[in-house]
Amino acid sequence: MLCTHSNREKTQAGGENRKRNLLRLQHAVKRIQNLQPKNEEKIISRDVEFDEDAMWNWDEEKVERQTVMIPKETPPQQEEEEGTGQTDMERRNQQAPGSPRRPPQSEETEEETPPRRTKLLSDIYETCNFVMMEPESFEAAAKHEVWVQAMKEEIKMIEKNDTWELAERPKDKEVIGVKWIYKTKLNADGSIQKHKARLVAKGYSQLPEIYVEQPQGFVAKGCEEKVLRLKKALYGLKQAPRAWYSRIDNYFMNQGFRRSLSEPTLYVKRQGNDTLIVSLYVDDLIYTGNNEKMIHDFKEDMMKTFEMSDLGLMHFFLGIEINQEKEGIFICQKKYTETLLKKFKMESCKTVTTPLVTGEKYKKEDGSEKVDGSIYRSLIGSLLYLTATRPDIMFATSLLSRFMQSPSQVHYGAAKRILRYLQGTKDFGIWYKSTNDAKLVGYTDSDWAGSADDMKSTSGYTFSLGSGIFSWASKKQATVAQSSAEAEYIAAAAASNQATWLRRILEDMGEKQEEPTTIYCDNKSAIAITKNPVQHNRTKHIDIKYHALREATTRGEIELKYCSTEEQLADMFTKALPRDKFEELRMKIGVSHKHIKGEY
Structure with a gap:
């Protein structure tokens, strides 16, 4: 909370103060915009005092409202070249040494903050659901029934597979901790497909006999001091990927499939002129064939053996959207592109027609200021993932990936140009x-x-x-x-x-x-x-x-x-x-x- 002096002369003599709430700081804290909650009067003032121990009592005079108001996003500033959308990294670096500073505007010419707009409740709920999608701790997940149910299903599956057994805590062996990992799987349109909870061992070790702590929320009553001795591999252990691959590989071999020598995750089964092809990615797989009975029998047996779920005709796989029509197949990453643009605050940027400027030469030391390498690497990594369906940005992304160790403003500007290009071609x-x-x-x-x-x-x-x-x-x-x-x-x-x-x-x-x-x-x-x-x-x-x-x-x-x-x-x-x-x-x-x- 802050107090605004209504008159400088009166304040110096112990004048009246008005309690207000801070709305925004203006121009390097030369002025402060604040709100009088009772009448919603908005004042820009230079003379304020902060009281960090006090806060406004909003319950004193509640005003019933029918809509939820959310401040409108600050319009992005004009950028160099084409487009808008400025990240925190650019704001930290935009005042280069020796660059002229914009003189402060007078209070009379100060433009008012853009008016607040009303957002639909459905949009607000969607935002809230997105925030709550993937909790980072067991305590946070335990507050939501969907995650509790997901954890129960994971424990049920582990116990069904006879993965562990209760045992006394060993004195001569280290007991490894376990951790819950939460993941929300989405459909191509961004809607939730399922909530997945995965129990992972934190030891990352490969030993002949491994003990782990009992997972949070599922400690056996009366056996709190006991631990779990693993009889099979658990996620997080070094041998877990190999153990899973060996299991499913043996299954395919026993079912008459032939593993490709050139691609170990590709399996082919032939019966006369009929063919069934399966491609495996960890525990996700896709399949195709020319015999409906072979496909049906394969699905039924897989769901029975591994308790997998059939998601039907493929529409979304590993972030790639698939549209299958009679004339052919169209693949894209539109949803991922939109998320990427929002992540780097470029969803409202101006578009360009090519990913790179023709004739521009990029080098490690170009004389421009260095930028935050972590943000640059995050952007380039995201663009590299997008090249799975966008070969038109392959060269530009590959070229800029050469400078991830020490990126400059020039490199980051070029990477942002790729985002501007994607803004105009996100449906491609x-x-x-x-x-x-x-x-x-x-x-x-x-x-x-x-x-x-x-x-x-x-x-x-x-x-x-x-x-x-x-x-x-x-x-x-x-x-x-x-x-x-x-x-x-x-x-x-x-x-x-x-x-x-x-x-x-x-x-x-x-x-x-x-x-x-x-x-x-x-x-x-x-x-x-x-x-x-x-x-x-x-x-x-x-x-x-x-x-x-x-x-x-x-x-x-x-x-x-x-x-x-x-x-x-x-x-x-x-x-x-x-x-x-x-x-x-x-x-x-x-x-x-x-x-x-x-x-x-």
Whole structure:
């Protein structure tokens, strides 16, 4: 609470004070905006005194209201370049040494705070539910029935699996603590799918005999001094992931599945012309097949053996939204993009048409002020996750990830530009049209000596199966290339390695590539090096691992073909492109709005 002096002269003589509530500080505490609760009069004053031990008694004069009022968010300040949306990190760094400061405005020209707006109760409830989604402690979770029920289900499952047994506390062994982890699983539209409680061991040790404390809220009555001796692995132990994988792997093997040698989480089962394919990610899995009975029997047996739940047709998986139609499949991360924009206060920013400025060179020491590395790394990490369905930001994100150790204002500004680009394309994703053409085709490209710090080149490649691309990469090369042909040769070798792996997976899934996989390259000299190993003087210094490209070509697995730079789809994974070229390639690789659908 604060007291406002109604008149300076009167105050100096022990004048009258008015009790008010603080609304906001203005311009480095030169003025304070405060509220008289009785009549809701708002005054801006320089002369106030703070009483930190007192507070307003709101119960004295309650006014019945029919709506809930929430202060309107402060409008974001105008930003450099394009767009708005300023984070705490920028506010801490925006006053550079020696920069001119804005003179304080007079009280007569001071603009009033924007009026408060009324929010719907449903929006407020949604916000409150979001805050309460995932408690950080058992005490917080125990106050909500949904989490109590989730913990009961976890204990029930552990006891059913005969994971532990009560035992006397050992004197010669350390007893490991346990902790509850809470996770809210969401649907594609952001609604709650289920509340999940997981009991995790805190020891992170791998011992032949392990004892853990009894979990909070589930201590056996009359056995409070006893501990639990583990008979099976529990989450948090080093052996837990391996134990789970061994169990489910044995199940698949006993059910007649064949594990892929190239991808250990891919299982395929064949019965004549019928095929069932299962892909595993920890305890989440997706499956597909051409026989309804095989699929039905598999689901029933899985739910019986592991007590898993069938979520039906896939709409949401690992943060990726999937829309399945007769004409094809559209995947995107719109919800994640919106959350990302809100996290970095960019949900109202102006949009740009490309992720990067054409011709801009980024380096570690650019002369600009350093920024908070943790915030920068959080942003880049979030963008890298988004590249799972947004290959159009792959190069920009990969480029900026090189500066995570010591980012500058220039680097952070470039990362924010990616957010501005996403603001205008958050509905975008990849469209995979239905097609019988399952021919693997690749493109490879490089940007010779593109790094301003060490003159290393950037490799980029992409692959498709007759529709939108499904595999892509953008990575700085490990060595300095002495020519553009050498840089292209190294990039082609990386694409060849990926193609070899993809061919093996496709064969495991019943889509064997009978012909060599075509990889398009826009450098004739690199193609010549691949086909002619006699040019020893030009290639003797190249690392031997890159010559695997020649072996793949000789075996008939890979065929490097020439294409013009205008037709090179991998061009967008090696450099920043002007708008027209960028949008053309973006459409060709299958990235578009759901209703537009890519042309590739």
